[in-house]
Amino acid sequence: MSAIKKLQIDVSNFKKKYSQKQDQTGNAFSYKWKKRDSYESEEFKIKTKKWLLERYCKNNPDKLKIWLKGEPKIILDAGCGAGWSALLFFGKLLNDHEYLGVDISDAVDVAKARFEENKIKGDFLQCSLIDLPVEDKKIDIIFSEGVLHHTDSTEESLKHLSKKLKKGGRFLFYVYKKKAVIREFTDDYIRESLKNLSDDDAWKALESLTKLGMILGNANLEIDVEEDIPYLGINKGSYDLQRFFYWNICKLYYDENLSFEIMNHINYDWYRPLNCHRHNPEEIIKWCKESNLEIEHMDVQEAGITVVAIKSE
16 A cells, blocks of 8 residues: 555645745755756765765664564655655665655655656655644654755754654654854855855856865865864864865865766755754754654764654654
8 A cells, every 4th residue: 555545645635835935945956856967876876875874873774674674664755855865775675665755846756756767666745844734643754864954944844743753653854963153154145145046047156166165175185273263163173174164164065076066966955945954962852852752863963963763652
């Protein structure tokens, strides 16, 4: 039985009531996920899968089999985009379960095509996470990789979705972490500067930043910061020049193993959506507690916060 049938979802009764920022964010992701040549290289797939397993499973893929053992599970991919993360993370294991991919954008059409190409079964719905027509306590696993922070309210979305989980169900999610002071300012300044451009023009405008990231990366220089600079959120230590800029000044993604298009895709993913909230671990811990989610595992990196939590009631 499909996830839609099992959950008895009426696909004809969605109400589109998005804020202006949410609508713009949805359109931004619709644009980027349709540019399949900008993210579907084997190198990027390997890199992304490795990072997913590192953060969620502590590099132990067997954890997935443990979470999915027993009767078929209903898996909600909350903000599935093009199905990129779900296909890499769960892979063929999804064929033994009922997968439902939900996204506010028409990237669900790309996801459906990619699932079919990979011979993975799944259902897809285009609606906002807040409008998801699923009764409470019906979902076994919610997977939301880098999505909650792109809604109008990370807190509201987290608490709303947690109600959909069965007791003992797992919520796996990743949200952005707050960065250094100048980086936070610069990121918001660039994001605001791009907002009146078309998606094509925004993509083109970000190419100069991507090129600067390549220049810094190819310089292969190290700098030493001899003491903490707390007013700027900069910690002492030795830094590759590109990474120092990346974490403290401005996101200029660089990886010598990836193409220019993929690097620009990653920068576009960061700068284009107007809804792009950043958080600290204390906020996430508080919201999980208020949602009756017991944190089983939390991975905090400079980029973001990954959580595996169990619904307690």
